[in-house]
């Protein structure tokens with residue numbers, strides 16, 4: 517693997533070094549994990565559009581038979597072939613995956629390039645992959661939702677690596693999240709007695725309840741004055757008929773995130789609604805590149821684990 521390391525796209529490398537000089541970025545390569553999944557492809561495309569080098573190896577899942585996948589910038593640019601390696605499945609370490617990563621990480625280190633992983637895989641892969649990055653001291657951006665988030669944080673902190681971990685990378689949704697956190701911190705109990713109801717619709721292949729909705733109900737809980745259990749307030753829509761009825765356009769059935777948060781006063785006379793509806797996935801991929809660019813500039817010893825609110829507050833989202 518070491519021999520086939522950084523991509524040889526001369527034109528794109530020229531653009532990369534130009535952008536690096538402008539932004540004073542260290543040399544960075546991105547390992548996209550979760551290929552050939554929907555977000556993996558979107559993120560690879562966004563990296564190529566924005567001049568980040570994409571590593572020629574990426575992790576894949578247990579059900580994928582292909583050995584390689586082509587990614588491109590989504591705008592007619594030259595495709596790049598990524599070799600797929602099965603990610604760890606047990607969390608105890610998968611020998612082949614570890615051996616391959618070891619060579620890869622060492623090769624990039626020798627070439628003075630910071631290799632950062634981006635993870636858009638599966639809720640069951642969050643902790644095994646987090647442990648893998650910890651073992652190999654690889655910084656990462658974790659977009660995958662679900663898993664044991666406390667364990668993920670603990671593993672990362674113990675390994676002393678840098679990470680951005682967030683259930684939503686879309687700038688405007690991160691701003692809503694930050695705004696609600698501020699509102700809840702400033703006016704706890706302002707909605708005392710109100711009833712919260714959350715409906716989220718996603719493509720039928722989505723394995724878990726929305727990580728974004730889970731994050732937002734924490735703030736709503738403070739506003740209402742009582743913590744919520746996910747299963748008590750969040751209704752999921754994953755079926756075609758329900759999705760269309762909820763307003764998802766036919767073209768968005770394969771990839772969408774429609775969320776409505778409703779707060780209703782006890783007598784039903786006052787209603788608040790917060791709604792964010794996204795068709796497609798490009799917005800998250802662009803935010804992921806912002807997170808990568810931000811992470812690439814982090815070297816300090818004090819704070820090493822960030823979320824997207826940190827990235828937004830730092831003014832690092834385009």
Ligand SMILES: NC(=O)C1=CN([C@@H]2O[C@H](COP(=O)(O)OP(=O)(O)OC[C@H]3O[C@@H](n4cnc5c(N)ncnc54)[C@H](OP(=O)(O)O)[C@@H]3O)[C@@H](O)[C@H]2O)C=CC1
Pocket residue numbers: 549550551552553554555556575576577578579580602603604605636637638639641644645658659660661662682683684685686721727797800
């Ligand atoms: N933070 C954010 O802004 C966003 C987060 N997401 C989250 O990203 C995740 C992925 O979403 P999406 O791309 O739509 O899902 P997809 O199912 O399209 O893609 C996931 C891919 O990851 C593979 N995979 C499974 N396990 C592993 C592993 N251990 N290592 C590497 N790859 C693995 C899957 O393979 P196989 O088919 O074999 O399982 C599949 O190819 C979800 O958790 C989703 O909620 C999505 C959008 C935005």
Ligand SMILES: O=C(O)C1=N[C@H](C(=O)O)C[C@H](O)C1
Pocket residue numbers: 661683684718719722725726727728729772773
């Ligand atoms: O699976 C998705 O598609 C998405 N997942 C994230 C979540 O669980 O909140 C973000 C967004 O909703 C898209």
